[in-house]
Ligand SMILES: Nc1ncnc2c1ncn2[C@@H]1O[C@H](COP(=O)(O)OP(=O)(O)O)[C@@H](O)[C@H]1O
C-alpha cells in the first residue's frame with residue numbers, strides 16, 4: 246500500500262540530501278525540526294482533501310537533480326519601462342552578478358543566506374514563524390531544504406517608492422529548486438514587490454517556493470506574482486502572510502502557463518482594521534493544471550477582505566479554486582467578499598471551484614460566489630452585428646473578463662505589461 | 673436597397689416567418705407594425721444574421737448581394753444596422769473601445785484607412801450630442817447599468833457612428849417617455865439621407881408622428897397582411913389590432 250509512496254518520498258529526500266548548509270545552530274535546528282516533521286509526512290494521495298483536485302504524479306514520480314547557480318541573459322524577462330530594483334534568483338540561488346539594485350536607507354536587502362550569516366534581528370523574529378508544523382509536506386520540504394532567496398526588510402515609517410522585481414528562474418532539465426523569501430514591513434512602512442516565476446529552456450523542472458510576509462501595524466505591502474512557465478514545468482508556491490493592525494496587504498497572482506501550478510496562499514489577519522486584497526487571474530491552455538488554494542483567517546474585528554479570482558480555460562486545461570474565509574468569533578464587523586469566475590473556451594476544459602465561508606461571528610457581511618460558463622452568445626452576436634468578427638468579439642470579451650481580475654495592481658507599467666501579456670496569450 | 677422575397681424562417685422546427693415580401697429603396701422610411709408575437713423581432717434577427725433561426729425558404733438581396741450568404745459581421749460591414757429591441761449588456765467592454773474596433777474592422781473590409789484618434793474623438797463628440805448621450809456613458813461598459821432610455825439612445829448613437837445604409841429600429845420607442853422619444857426620433861431624422869433607408873418597427877403610432885414613414889406594413893402571424901401609406905398607422909391606432917386579427921382569422 247503506502248510502501249510505493251514511501252519510496253517516492255525516499256527518492257525525493259535522497260536527491261536533496263547532498264545539500265550542505267553551513268548555518269549556525271539556530272537555523273540548523275529549524276531545518277532539523279522540519280526533517281523530523283518530514284519523517285511523519287507523506288505525499289498527498291487522491292484521498293487527501295486539500296489536494297483532491299490536483300494529482301501530483303507528475304511531480305513526485307520524476308527524478309530530479311539539484312539546481313545549481315547559473316548565468317543567463319535576463320533582459321527578456323524585465324518589464325518594459327519599469328523602474329525597479331532587480332533581484333535574481335536562479336535555481337534557488339541568489340545571483341549577485343545578475344541583480345541590479347541600489348542600497349537605500351531604511352531597507353535591508355540581502356540574500357536570505359547572507360541574512361542568516363549576519364543574524365538580523367528581524368530574521369530571527371519572523372523567519373519560519375508562520376510555516377512550522379503545518380503538516381504540509383511541500384512546506385516541510387522547503388523548511389528543511391530551501392537553498393536561498395530574498396530577505397527584504399523595510400524599517401519603520403519608510404515609504405519605498407521604487408518597486409523590487411525578483412526574477413525567480415529555473416533552468417536545465419529535471420531541476421529541483423527550493424527558493425525561499427522573507428519580506429518584513431515594519432510599522433508604518435510601504436513597499437511594492439513583483440516576483441516573476443520563469444523557466445528557461447528545458448522541462449520537468451520543479452520549483453517548490455515559499456515566501457513569508459510579516460505586515461506590521463499600519464504597513465502597506467503589495468506583492469505581484471507572475472507565473473509564466475512555458476513547456477512542461479511544475480511549481481508549488483506557498484505564501485504565508487501575517488497582518489497586524491491597520492495594515493493593508495494586497496496580492497495579485499497572474500498565472501499564464503504551467504503544466505502543474507499550485508498556489509497555497511494563507512493570510513492570517515490577527516488584528517483589527519486591516520484590509521486584505523487577494524486577486525488572481527489564470528489562463529490555462531493545452532493540458533495546463535492551475536490550482537489556487539487560498540485561506541483568509543479573520544481573527545479580529547473591523548477588517549475587510551476582497552477576493553476575486555478569474556480563470557479562462559482553453560483546450561484540455563483545468564483550473565482549480567478553493568477559497569476559504571474564516572471569520573472567528575472575535576471578528577465582528579468583518580466584510581469579506583469572495584468570488585471565483587471561470588470561462589471555459591473548450592468542451593474539454595474543466596473548472597473546479599469551491600468557495601467556502603466559515604463564520605463564527607454574528608455581525609458580519611460576507612458574500613461568496615462562483616460561476617463557470619461559456620462566453621455569453623448574445624453579447625457575441627451583438628458585437629458581430631456591429632461589424633466585429635466573431636474572433637474579435639471573443640477577444641474583446643475575454644480580455645474584459647480577464648483584466649477585471651487584476652485591477653488592483655498599482656504599478657502602471659506592470660499593469661500595461663500584464664494587459665499586453667493577456668492579449669498575447671489569448672490571441 | 674433591400675429586397676425580401678418569400679422569406680420563411682423557423683426556430684426549433686416552429687415556423688415564425690411565413691413568406692415575407694418587402695422591398696425598401698434608398699431614401700425611404702418603412703414602418704412595420706403588428707401585435708406582439710407576430711414575428712417583427714424575428715424578421716430583424718434573421719436579417720441581422722442570428723444563427724438560431726433557420727431560413728427555410730426565400731431570399732434577401734441587399735445592395736445587389738445575397739444577404740443570407742453573409743456572416744453577421746459582413747452584413748454590418750456592408751451597411752446593415754439593427755437597433756436591438758433589447759440591447760445586450762457587456763460588462764468590461766467599453767462602449768468607445770468596441771465602436772472603434774467595429775469602425776476599423778468595417779474600414780478594413782472596405783479597404784479603407786483606419787480611423788485616426790482625432791477623427792474618432794470628433795465623431796464621438798458629434799454623434800453623442802446628436803442623441804444627447806452623456807459622454808460619460810460613451811466611456812462606460814456597453815449598456816451596463818444604463819437605464820432603458822439610455823440603452824435605446826446608445827443604439828442610435830452606435831448607428832450614427834457606423835453610418836449604415838439600412839437601419840432597422842426594433843421597437844426603439846418602447847418604454848421611452850415623450851422627451852426621450854423626441855430625442856431618438858430627432859437623431860434618426862438627422863441621419864436620414866437620399867442614400868440610406870430605415871425600417872422602423874413599432875407597436876405604437878406615436879413614434880410615426882416624429883419619424884414619418886413613406887410606407888406602413890402590418891405584420892401578423894409571420895406575414896405582411898396589409899400595406900399602405902402613413903394613414904394606415906392612424907387607422908390601426910383607431911381600430912386596434914383586433915381589426916387585423918379578425919380580418920385574418922383564417923391565418
Ligand atoms: N428564441 C426563440 N425560441 C422560440 N420561439 C421564439 C424565439 N424567439 C421568438 N419566438 C417566437 O416567435 C414568435 C414571434 O416572436 P417575435 O419575433 O419576438 O415577435 P414580435 O417582435 O413581433 O413581438 C413568438 O411566438 C415567439 O414566441
Ligand SMILES: [Mg+2]
Nearest residue numbers: 712713757843
Ligand atoms: Mg419584438
